[in-house]
Amino acid sequence: MTAVTEAAEPTGPDGRVLSARGQRTRTRLLEAAEEVFSDLGYHEASIVKITEAAGVAQGTFYLYFASKQDVFEQLVVDLNRRVRRAMSEGAASGGTRTERELGGFAAFFRFTAEHPALYRIIRQAEFVSPASLQLHYDRIAAGYVEALQAAMESGEVDAGDPEVIAWMLMGIGEIVGMRWILWSGHDHVPDDVLAEMSRFITRGLAGPGREHE
Amino acid sequence: MTAVTEAAEPTGPDGRVLSARGQRTRTRLLEAAEEVFSDLGYHEASIVKITEAAGVAQGTFYLYFASKQDVFEQLVVDLNRRVRRAMSEGAASGGTRTERELGGFAAFFRFTAEHPALYRIIRQAEFVSPASLQLHYDRIAAGYVEALQAAMESGEVDAGDPEVIAWMLMGIGEIVGMRWILWSGHDHVPDDVLAEMSRFITRGLAGPGREHE
Amino acid sequence: MTAVTEAAEPTGPDGRVLSARGQRTRTRLLEAAEEVFSDLGYHEASIVKITEAAGVAQGTFYLYFASKQDVFEQLVVDLNRRVRRAMSEGAASGGTRTERELGGFAAFFRFTAEHPALYRIIRQAEFVSPASLQLHYDRIAAGYVEALQAAMESGEVDAGDPEVIAWMLMGIGEIVGMRWILWSGHDHVPDDVLAEMSRFITRGLAGPGREHE
Amino acid sequence: MTAVTEAAEPTGPDGRVLSARGQRTRTRLLEAAEEVFSDLGYHEASIVKITEAAGVAQGTFYLYFASKQDVFEQLVVDLNRRVRRAMSEGAASGGTRTERELGGFAAFFRFTAEHPALYRIIRQAEFVSPASLQLHYDRIAAGYVEALQAAMESGEVDAGDPEVIAWMLMGIGEIVGMRWILWSGHDHVPDDVLAEMSRFITRGLAGPGREHE
DNA sequence: GATGAATGAGTGTTCATTCAT
DNA sequence: GATGAATGAACACTCATTCAT
DSSP: OOOOOSSOOBOOOOBOOOOOOHHHHHHHHHHHHHHHHHHHHHHOOHHHHHHHHTOOOOOHHHOOSHHHHHHHHHHHHHEEEEEEEEHHHHTOOSSSSSHHHHHHHHHHHHHHHHOTTTHHHHHHHHHHHHHHHHHHHHHHHHHHHHHHHHHHTTSSSOOOOOOHHHHHHHHHHHHHIIIIIIIIIIIIIHHHHHHHHHHHHHHHHHHTTTTOO | OOOOOSSSSSSSSTOOOOOOHHHHHHHHHHHHHHHHHHHHHHHOOOHHHHHHHHHHOOOHHHHHHHSSHHHHHHHHHHHHHHHHHHHHHHHHOOOOOOHHHHHHHHHHHHHHHHHHHHHHHHHHHHHHHHHHHHHHHHHHHHHHHHHHHHHTTTTTSSSOOHHHEEEEEHOOOHHHHIIIEEEETTSSSHHHHHHHHHHHHHHHHTTTTOOOO | OOOOOSSSSBBTTTTTTTHHHHHHHHHHHHHHHHHHHHHHHHOOOOOOHHHHHTTSHHHHHHHHOHHHHHHHHHHHHHHHHHHHHHHHHHHHHHHHHHHHHHHHHHHHHHHHHHHHHHHHHHHHHHHHHHHHHHHHHHHHHHHHHHHHHHHHHHHHOOOOHHHHHHHHHHHHHHHHHHHOOOOOOOOOOOOOHHHHHHHHHHEEEEEOOOOOO | OOOOOOSSOOBOOOBOOHHHHHHHHEEEEEEEEHHHHHHHHHHHHHHHHHHHHSSHHHHHHHHHHHSSHHHHHHHHHHHHHHHHHHHHHHHHHHHSSSHHHHHHHHHHHHHHOOTHHHHHHHTTHHOOOOHHHHHHHHHHHHHHHHHHHHHHHTSSSSOOOHHHHHHHHHHHHHHHHHIIIIITTSSOOOHHHHHHHHHHHHHHHHTOOOOOO
């Protein structure tokens, strides 16, 4: 997982560093935004709804975010950081490659179940903030790439273009999370689906002891 | 690929069958909607922009569609039907399983390049019309399932849950199309990416002549 | 009751006399208009709804009426003629003044129950067609005035300004019809209410055998 | 005349109590609405016209009223409260029953001349807000009923159904106000009309020193 | 730091009316 | 005589954003 450095000191839209009280208000707003965006989508969400959910006045919003699009982007960055942390922690616990692989997916699915906002918000980003959309996928892909390169070097995985494989794995995770978590309303992907995924991916990546062209 | 038959006779929102002139106007509006939605997204698109693009008056729109959401849904159905037809035609030409598989993907990517609206519109459907969103994916998945079942019966593909595999293939197609067509602005996926995809999927599905657990 | 002569030959908006078929269509439209205006009020009513109720196409409407306001006015004239005929017939049957008086009111209430459109439409006329509104009341008042003058001459009713008395009687009829027919949904005014009305009016008009200032 | 107590604290549509500034704006809007509704009627009136007349922006309207219908209803309540206060004050000054009676009517006619909106708005209420319409009449009738009951107990007026009599008096007031104030454009009902009204009502109610059945 | 009243451009939708067929 | 597709002006209402307090 790459160590992308993100703004450590949260600031207001004018760049001023926030007081302790200010940080609390900002966090309340960001949490409210996650909830409202997740429930209603970007366009149905309104600043009033967000500020009401956060328990502050309308004007207060603009003390912390430059615009509606600005919260959206900060939220994407925030969710992206958290999902990547969850995935790398999930993967870290495993011993064999397969265990790590499954650990990462499982963590991703867990995060999806707990933060449906991730999906729901990202899908809107296409028109709201294309840059955020790409950044989000690029960063997750980078995590896969890094892991794949290590696995290829150690021979656990057959050589190949890690970039392409990374995106395919991400595509699989995305659609399975959508189909078996978001749509079904469950908080985890059924075991047999996970098993099928695992079998497909393991074969696809091949590795030691296998003969292939 | 299943031949799902949909409403042959296009009607107005009141259910009345359209005259020849009416059909022409409806088509102009639908094409304009595809363009405008694709360029601006659902929310930035407006009825005025659509009717201007179609060269008709605002009121005319409501002779053919009950609401903005209605065109959206009809458009999703329309694009869905066309992409499935393209995919099944692309697959039909192939001889071996691999050829058919690649043919289907290639057709999908070609359609994506020609109709970016498909992606851009579908991603908005989450909040605009969740039902349309599911319908779209379900129908495409159904096509994969059908093909997979046939391949499993003939032994070309190892037994497994065709539903899960179908969705994984769809996820791969989706994300590769997004990454290597929409974002790159190219009209086709580079050959080496296709090759990597093919290798990964072929192995993942396994089949005759392979030894596996 | 004065014999106000109204257009005998119904014509189209261009003044052309109607064929037999045309007359039938016009009548269907007028009846549809009465129903729709009565149910929805002038503004909620639309030409489409009227033509649908009449079973003709939209354009046909303008073959018989110059505008929406035009049907409205023709309808007021029509209802006014009918209610006055009903009232004078109701009054004609009575022998004594009181009987005739009650007969007229009873007929008015009956008409109200059968044609709620009368009330509902008239009340909208204030802004739609003030002239129609005045015409309606003036014509009904004229009927009362005529009857009162005759009764004054014969000594059945004390002398007084028949114009003022006519309007008061009309006001009583109006509000009682509204309160005890329209609002209650009954098809007749309860007997005790009628009795109280009768007592009040009889005294108010006074007449032979009474001493007054 | 009953002292019906209504909401003392004016609130916005969300129920929040208004600041001093807010109250001023609300009043400006309500006055503008009275004027515009009165001039143009409910349907021809538009929010733009009202806000322009009030000198505020369109959006401001919705800070104080939930909808066009909402202002309408609040205006009816407001006018109703004011006309009843005027009537009870007009009646309070009189000594004998007849004086009080005439005082009440005179006050009603004065209010009518000053606030034509009362009539013009109420007549539209039939379809805009039937509940407001009934409330308006019911409350005024209640005032008459109370006065009549007192007069009956003291023997000034013959026993009878006060409800029915109240509505008849209201009907008389309504139509006379319409005919001799609104339509004539005068600011008062001519004395001879008032005298005729008085004579008719006095007899109708009868009372001491009269012989009747 | 926080408030919330005010703004005004912008949207989806309706509907009386016209006119080529 | 009848049709119904097309028009386009008009309207109620929303909401991101500003700013005086």
